Amino acid sequence: MEPLFVDRLLQITDLLQRDMAHAFDGTGLTTARVHLLWVLQHAGPSTQQSLAQLCEVSPRNITGLVDALERSGHVRRSPHPTDRRAVLVELTSTAVETMTRMQEEHDHLDATLLNAIDPADRPAVERGLSAVVAHLQSLVAAAATTAPEEAR
Amino acid sequence: MEPLFVDRLLQITDLLQRDMAHAFDGTGLTTARVHLLWVLQHAGPSTQQSLAQLCEVSPRNITGLVDALERSGHVRRSPHPTDRRAVLVELTSTAVETMTRMQEEHDHLDATLLNAIDPADRPAVERGLSAVVAHLQSLVAAAATTAPEEAR
DNA sequence: TATTGTTATACTCTATAACTATA
DNA sequence: TATAGTTATAGAGTATAACAATA
Numbered sequence: 001m002e003p004l005f006v007d008r009l010l011q012i013t014d015l016l017q018r019d020m021a022h023a024f025d026g027t028g029l030t031t032a033r034v035h036l037l038w039v040l041q042h043a044g045p046s047t048q049q050s051l052a053q054l055c056e057v058s059p060r061n062i063t064g065l066v067d068a069l070e071r072s073g074h075v076r077r078s079p080h081p082t083d084r085r086a087v088l089v090e091l092t093s094t095a096v097e098t099m100t101r102m103q104e105e106h107d108h109l110d111a112t113l114l115n116a117i118d119p120a121d122r123p124a125v126e127r128g129l130s131a132v133v134a135h136l137q138s139l140v141a142a143a144a145t146t147a148p149e150e151a152r
Numbered sequence: 153m154e155p156l157f158v159d160r161l162l163q164i165t166d167l168l169q170r171d172m173a174h175a176f177d178g179t180g181l182t183t184a185r186v187h188l189l190w191v192l193q194h195a196g197p198s199t200q201q202s203l204a205q206l207c208e209v210s211p212r213n214i215t216g217l218v219d220a221l222e223r224s225g226h227v228r229r230s231p232h233p234t235d236r237r238a239v240l241v242e243l244t245s246t247a248v249e250t251m252t253r254m255q256e257e258h259d260h261l262d263a264t265l266l267n268a269i270d271p272a273d274r275p276a277v278e279r280g281l282s283a284v285v286a287h288l289q290s291l292v293a294a295a296a297t298t299a300p301e302e303a304r
Numbered sequence: 305t306a307t308t309g310t311t312a313t314a315c316t317c318t319a320t321a322a323c324t325a326t327a
Numbered sequence: 328t329a330t331a332g333t334t335a336t337a338g339a340g341t342a343t344a345a346c347a348a349t350a
Contacts, residue, residue, distance in 0.1 A: 006168075006262040008281050013165040015288035016158075022295040032340060049308065061341060063310065068339085085308040085349045110158040116287035117280040124276030128269040129160050135268035136167035143174040184317060201331060213318060215333065220316085237326045237331040307350070316341080327330070 023105055028072060036065050037074060041099045045090035047080065175257055179250065180224060188217050189226060193251045197242040199232065
């Protein structure tokens with residue numbers, strides 16, 4: 001009996017998260033902290049405000065994550081050159097190495113997953129998943145505009 | 153520029169979770185609690201031990217979730233008929249209604265997602281995602297057997 | 305007056321360990 | 328002796344609100 005299509009997607013969600021969790025098993029890092037490192041790696045040195053926006057999380061939350069990453073030596077706070085209210089958060093060299101390794105694992109996972117699919121099916125899968133993403137984006141966008149009204 | 157395949161999957165992961173989170177917006181429920189209700193709906197009245205196994209979570213965690221769901225009127229604890237150590241957790245009629253509605257929304261989401269995919273591509277997408285699931289399962293299984301040794 | 309980050313407070317999910325009541 | 332559930336304790340992620348320093 002075929003599972004529902006959406007259940008297949010949820011199963012992939014679950015498995016991907018488990019697999020990625022194994023990747024930081026020995027590092028003492030967590031999903032939220034790795035996400036912040038990932039954002040930092042791509043954005044470069046950033047203020048906590050901009051990190052909050054990029055991570056879609058409260059500024060207070062960033063304070064906590066940066067505190068933890070500073071303690072574990074993955075991140076450094078330095079004064080902002082022109083705005084004395086702000087700090088710049090940047091990766092340490094240790095973290096740069098860690099993120100480089102994670103990026104490689106990420107690319108490797110991408111290759112092996114694609115490789116698991118019959119080459120003849122790949123274009124159709126690409127098209128299908130793009131369509132699914134587009135549809136989900138429109139659903140989420142629609143919910144985002146109606147939900148705030150309910151909340152009042 | 154095409155995103156990596158695995159990034160497309162992660163994007164779907166993120167969007168699915170957001171969309172489903174909207175579904176319990178007004179109910180005061182959370183992901184973990186809805187998951188427990190979902191399990192209960194499919195398993196029927198259960199002891200907390202078996203719920204812990206089905207949810208892959210500690211028994212202590214179930215205590216907290218059941219406490220919260222009992223307070224919000226979604227769940228009832230009743231004495232186990234033959235084992236006086238155990239309790240049976242079951243859905244209240246309110247929760248049965250909620251879960252029925254959620255099941256309908258789930259089926260509806262399944263239909264609309266599938267509908268977003270070109271009919272000609274559907275079989276290939278099915279095959280492709282099955283292969284991805286199988287591959288991820290083997291990765292997770294492999295990590296599960298090696299990780300415990302590192303932990304010692 | 306507006307913005308940056310922090311302190312204060314609180315809730316949720318999660319875990320392990322010790323304990324109670326029963327098997 | 329082993330099992331079911333709870334109390335005790337703890338850590339992580341998350342949020343809002345009040346406040347300090349600076350713009």
